[in-house]
Amino acid sequence: MNNRHPRWTIGRALFILMILTLVAVCGWGAAAKNVILLIADGAGFNAFHCSSYYEYGELGKQPYDVFPVRLGCTTHPYGSPIYDCKKTWSNFKYIRSHSTDSAAAATALYTGVKTENKRMSTNPDNHPLTTIAEIAHSLDKSTGIVSSVPFSHATPGAAFTHNEGRGNTDEIAEEIVYRSGLTVVFGAGHPRYDNNGKKLLGKKRNEDYCPDEVYQALIEGITGRGWTFIESKNAMEALAADPTPEPTRVFGLAKCASTLQYSRDGKRRGRLNGNVPTLETMSLAALNVLGKDEDGFFLMIEGGAVDWANHGNNLDRMVEEFADFNKTIASIMDWLKQRALTKETLVIVTSDHECGQIWGPKAGEKSKTPFDLPKSRGKGKLPEAKHYSTGHTNALVPLFATGPGSEYFHALVDGVDEQAARVWQFSGQYVDNTDVFTVMKAAITD
Ligand SMILES: [Zn+2]
Numbered sequence: 001m002n003n004r005h006p007r008w009t010i011g012r013a014l015f016i017l018m019i020l021t022l023v024a025v026c027g028w029g030a031a032a033k034n035v036i037l038l039i040a041d042g043a044g045f046n047a048f049h050c051s052s053y054y055e056y057g058e059l060g061k062q063p064y065d066v067f068p069v070r071l072g073c074t075t076h077p078y079g080s081p082i083y084d085c086k087k088t089w090s091n092f093k094y095i096r097s098h099s100t101d102s103a104a105a106a107t108a109l110y111t112g113v114k115t116e117n118k119r120m121s122t123n124p125d126n127h128p129l130t131t132i133a134e135i136a137h138s139l140d141k142s143t144g145i146v147s148s149v150p151f152s153h154a155t156p157g158a159a160f161t162h163n164e165g166r167g168n169t170d171e172i173a174e175e176i177v178y179r180s181g182l183t184v185v186f187g188a189g190h191p192r193y194d195n196n197g198k199k200l201l202g203k204k205r206n207e208d209y210c211p212d213e214v215y216q217a218l219i220e221g222i223t224g225r226g227w228t229f230i231e232s233k234n235a236m237e238a239l240a241a242d243p244t245p246e247p248t249r250v251f252g253l254a255k256c257a258s259t260l261q262y263s264r265d266g267k268r269r270g271r272l273n274g275n276v277p278t279l280e281t282m283s284l285a286a287l288n289v290l291g292k293d294e295d296g297f298f299l300m301i302e303g304g305a306v307d308w309a310n311h312g313n314n315l316d317r318m319v320e321e322f323a324d325f326n327k328t329i330a331s332i333m334d335w336l337k338q339r340a341l342t343k344e345t346l347v348i349v350t351s352d353h354e355c356g357q358i359w360g361p362k363a364g365e366k367s368k369t370p371f372d373l374p375k376s377r378g379k380g381k382l383p384e385a386k387h388y389s390t391g392h393t394n395a396l397v398p399l400f401a402t403g404p405g406s407e408y409f410h411a412l413v414d415g416v417d418e419q420a421a422r423v424w425q426f427s428g429q430y431v432d433n434t435d436v437f438t439v440m441k442a443a444i445t446d
Contacts, residue, residue, distance in 0.1 A: 031446035033296035042307025044354030051322035057379035072396035072430035105352035106158035112437030128162035136298035149304030150189025150209035186282035239285035262305035310356030357389035405443025
């Protein structure tokens with residue numbers, strides 16, 4: 001007996017006929033005018049859960065917990081074996097191998113193609129790959145990137161530049177400023193400020209993320225690309241509060257070297273850099289500019305320093321960074337609602353990879369409970385959790401989606417991780433990071 005073949009009953013035939021009629025009449029889903037992709041860099045399920053415990057004392061209260069699509073997502077780079085549930089849950093250390101970096105993961109998310117680590121929207125033969133931002137641009141939509149880390153870093157950079165190596169930040173910064181079709185750019189990476197948001201003295205410069213001459217061209221308005229350049233917190237807050245801003249192309253460079261907040265002195269949360277905007281402010285400023293385009297927009301927003309905090313095994317600042325990311329999403333959903341854009345906007349919240357191998361305090365390869373879960377200590381308190389690695393892992397990351405086209409994810413499910421389902425309380429179904437591109441493209445070209 002083989003029960004796997006569907007039995008052709010009258011009921012089933014009628015049901016399929018009904019679906020076909022619906023598709024014929026309504027079209028296969030509605031097209032998305034706008035796409036917003038939100039990436040908590042370096043955040044697996046347990047990072048999301050730790051942040052939920054810290055902010056709300058419990059799970060289920062994050063702004064995307066109400067989204068209709070809730071899945072896992074695989075992140076392995078080109079040349080690595082596909083995600084393996086069995087090995088993942090039988091050996092605590094296994095997940096530390098075959099991990100992606102942010103460049104290869106961003107390339108997969110933006111172009112649908114797996115590539116080698118360090119590559120920025122180029123394939124292993126170094127050919128440029130077309131990104132979702134470029135596709136949106138070709139459809140006359142506005143495009144933008146916002147990040148709490150340097151604008152030339154892997155995740156924001158790969159949205160509209162192509163390079164063989166993420167380390168070539170000078171080339172990437174130049175490509176973004178002089179040759180990309182981006183409408184708005186907001187991020188850190190200022191060559192004249194330090195990590196505490198203090199101006200560098202004399203002729204001292206930090207050109208790790210942006211050549212000083214690129215900054216000079218921006219501030220003098222001689223890039224030839226029509227950027228309205230802003231760098232003060234006040235200017236960014238004013239733009240975030242202005243529903244009909246004047247400028248059509250905006251470059252916002254926060255006055256700090258590498259991250260808005262994470263890299264400032266100290267290790268604990270609180271006592272923030274005072275002269276830089278939040279991710280939320282930069283995102284609303286970006287949206288107000290993008291919202292002027294009648295043809296719609298693509299926007300990528302990265303909570304980039306979540307990854308930096310996890311590399312640093314700093315739970316304190318990880319939840320601090322994550323809180324800004326969550327606040328940003330709540331504000332975006334309000335912004336969409338106010339403008340009646342919720343039904344025309346595909347919103348996807350995910351991560352590019354797990355980082356730091358976060359588990360409960362009793363986890364680890366030598367433990368009797370290797371996959372001990374983080375536990376809440378209540379709202380406003382750090383959860384009981386520990387990092388077990390300082391690097392990236394190949395673990396599943398969460399993916400949430402809502403809006404037109406989000407339903408396409410269900411057709412792209414690659415498998416079910418039963419153990420992940422039990423541990424993280426979802427269906428266990430997972431897609432691949434390349435599917436994010438497939439869904440975004442289908443949604444805007446429908
Ligand atoms: Zn990282």
